[in-house]
Amino acid sequence: MTPGSFAHFLLWMGDSGLATLVAAVVVVALAMSKATRGVACRWAAAFLLVVALVLATKLQLFGWGNGIAAIGFRGPSGHAALAAFVWPMVGWLVGARAGRWVRVMGIGLGAACAAGVAWVLVAYGFHSLVETVAGGLFGGAGAGVCIFTARSAHPPSARVTWLAACAVAVAFGLQHGAPSKPLKQLERAAHRMVAST
Secondary structure, X not given: OOXXXXXXXXXXXXXXXXXXXXXXXXXXXXXXXXHHHHHHHHHHHHHHHHHHHHHHHHHHHHOOOOOXXXXXXXXXXXXXXXXXXXXXXXXXXXXXXXXHHHHHHHHHHHHHHHHHHHHHHHHOOOOOHHHHHHHXXXXXXXXXXXXXXXXXXXOOOHHHHHHHHHHHHHHHXXXXXXXXXXXXXXXXXXXXXXXXX
């Protein structure tokens, strides 16, 4: 995959470092308004739950050696899970003060980005289809619950929405192509731990 290509761009949209920064931006933006503080708490809790489920499943499957070889499953894709969780919620946040169809289009655009990440993962052999679908289901379910429960909340102010959109754009630009070192170190440590048992 050529750096700077569209496929590389899509793959980056599921990177753990970028997704974590964007998730933090969304939480802060929602927490700035008392009306959406509950949504912020649910968003943060759901993000942590999705990450924990992906890590726990991967660690469990590492203990089995190569996972479930018959179906090419070594654990849910973290890229697919994070992309399916983060980008639909960003789409909802950006269109939160607009009409219903704008919100639906924002969520749909976020879901399309997540689908693009999934396509790259499978097309370039980073993950099997089963791993990618499993990750997408984890992340998509978390995002769906957050968006569904946010329907009754008062939307954040326009100032907060634009601030969040700008912060997401800046985080994306500054972090582009720079994988999260702490998460990579955690992954290597998990591999070593499982290999030593």
